[in-house]
Amino acid sequence: MSMDYATEKVRENGNGVELPSTQRLIPFENKEHSPESYEDMQLDYSPLLFSSLERYLPPNMLNLPRDRKVHFLSDILTRYSPQGEHTRVQKHRTYRQKILSNYEPRHKELYTMNAANFFVPSFLKAISENSEESFRSIMAEPTAGVYTFEMFQPKFCEMLMAEVESMERWVHDQRFHIICPNTMNKYGVVLDDFGLETMLNKLMEGYICPLSRVFFPEVGGLTLDSHHGFVVEYGVNRDIELGFHVDDSEVTLNVCLGEQFYGGDLFFRGVRCDKHVNTETQSEEVFDYAHIPGQAVLHRGCHRHGARATVSGHRVNLVIWCRSTVFRELKKHQNDFSSWCGDCQREKKERQRLSVAATKLELLKRNGISAS
Template identity: 60%
Template sequence: MEFTPLLFSSLERYLPPNLLDKPKAEKYNYMRDILRRYSTDAERTREQKHKEYRQKIISNYQPLYRELYTMNSSMFFVPSFHKAFSNPDKDQSIKDIISQPAPGVVTFDMLQPRFCEMLLSEVENFEKWVHETKFRIMRPNTMNKYGAVLDDFGLEGTLGKLMEEFVRHISKVYFADVGGFALDSHHGFVVEYGMDRDVELGFHVDDSEVTLNVCLGKQFTGGDLFFRGVRCEKHVNGPTYRDEIFDYSHSVGRAILHRGRHRHGARATTSGNRVNLLLWCRSSVFRELKKYKKDFLNFCGECQKEKEARLVHTMAAWKQGVLVGEGDTAAS
C-alpha cells in the first residue's frame, strides 16, 4: 500500500459529511488523492526505496531466535510488568509498578534477563550477517555510528505491538500532553556504546513524542543519561533551570520512558559494552495538531515560564487598572 492504514484511519474523522456513509473504497480514494497532492515525489520515492531495502534484508537474513519475532508478553517481560498489564484496572496497576524519579521521567522493570540476552545475540547475529555479506546497512540515526535498526530486519511487528499494547497505555497516563494516547508509528533500534563503539552521545532531543529506552546489557561502567528539561522547537537551545537537572544510571532490563522533547544525552561508557533498546514512538495526530498551535505549548518548561510571567504581568496591570479606576471614582 502506498500510504499506511494508520494514516487513513486518523484522517477518516476529517472527511466531509457527505462522504461519511459512502463505501470504504470511495473514502479511501478520496483520501489517497489528497495525500498524493501533499506528498512530494521525492518523499514517495524515498519511502518506496526504504521498503525495498527492508524487503531485501528480510528475505535474505536468517534469524537466530524465531520466537523474538512474535510478541510474547510472558516470555519478554518480568512478572511484575506482565501482571500489571493483565489486570482489568490497568491504569492503577501500571502506576503501582512505575516510579517517577524526576518530573517527566518514569522508570520500571520491564525485560526478562533471558530476553535481553536473546535480543543481544540476535543483533550480533544480524551484524555478523551484514559483515559477511557486505550488505550496506543504514544506521539508526544521524548521531550513532554503531547500532542497528530492528524494524529493518523483521522486528517491526513485534515492536509495533510493544508500542500499541504497552507503551501507549503508559504514555496515555503520563504523557497525554504530547499525544501519548495516540502513538501510531515507531522507530525501533539498538545503540552500542564502549571503547570500540560510540562512546557518548551529546545533548539532543529525539524525533519522537515518547521515547522508550531499555538497557539490554552487557557489563559496563558509566553511560549515565542526563536530562535537562523539556523544550519545544523554539526553546530547544535555551537555558536549563536547577530543578530540571536529572541524571539516571542504567540497569539491565529496566526501562526509562520520557518525552522525545526532553533534552538529554548519554555520558561516556567508561568500560565494557553497553547496548540499549530504543523505541521512538510518534503520533501523527499530535504532529498535525501541533502545527496549528501557535501560542504556549504545555509540555515545554520555557513556554510554561513565559505563560506564568504573562499572567503575573496581566494581573499587575489589572490591579493597577482597578486602583486607577478607584482613584477616578474618588475624584469625581
C-alpha cells in the first residue's frame, strides 16, 4: 500500500529562511502572557497567527500597542515566506473576502460557538470535569491511540450539513471556483473559507485541546495553535473512497455528520514518523472503524489511515486537522520518535536487545577468561 501525505492546498511548498539575529522571537512560549485579539484588523496573515506568536515576543515588546506588534510580527512572517508563499497568502485572503462578502449564511447560529446547542450533555460534562477519568468515561479506545465518542447533537449535524449544501449551491450558482478541502478530497468545502474559522478555533481550543493534552502530549497535543476545518462528502457523484495517508495535522478530529450510507469504514495502520511513514504494518496495528453519525473519532495525524468505498448512499464528515507550530519546530531537531512512532519503538527495542546480548557475551567472555 503506498502512502500519501494529505495536505491543504495553500500550505504546499512552504519554506523557511534564516532570520537576522536582531529580529528574533524568544524560543519558549511565555505562558503567563495573555495575547491580544487581532480579529478586527486587516492583516496579511491570519489574526490567530498574530495572537499565537505574541507569546514568543521578546519581553520588552509584550505591552507595546497592537500596531507595533503587528508590524514586528508581519516583518518576521514576511521574511519566513518566500515571495511565492507571500503572494499565495494574499491571494487566499482575497479569495476568502470574495466568499465572505457574497455568501449569505443559512444558519447564522452555526457561526458562533454555542456549546449547549452544539454538543451532547455527556460530552459537555466530561469537558467541564476536565480529567482523564471523565474523558475515558465517555470514550472507547478500540485500538491504541484512536478514541471514539458521542460529540454533536443530531440537530447540529443536520444544520451543518444544510449549511454545506447551501454553500455548494452558492458555489454552483455563482460558478465560483472553490479550493478543495485538501489534495485528496475533491468533494466538500473548507469551512474556514466560508466564515467558520473563529467558531472552529473555539471548538479546537475549548473542546479538542483538553483531550489532546491528555491523550496526545507527545505529538504536540499540549500546544495546538491552528487548524484546517473542512467537510468531505462521499457517494454517487462525489468521492468514493480515500487512499491510505497521513494528515497534515498533529491531531485530527473526524466526525460523521450523516447521512445514510453503506461502507466508508476508516482503516488504521499504525502510527509513524516521517522517516517510517512507508514501512510495513504489524498485525496488531490493523484496525477498522465503521462511522456512526454524531460520533467523533480522535487520532494522531500521523496515525496512518484511509477510508474505504462508500458503496451506496451519501456520507458527510466534518474533519478538523489541528496543528502545533511548536511541535513542528521541535521535530526538525529530533530523530528518535520512539515515544509514539511504532517503528522507532521497534528499532529502539532491537538496539536494546542487541546491547543486552553484547553485554552478556562480554560478561561470559570475561568469566571464561577469569575461570581459566
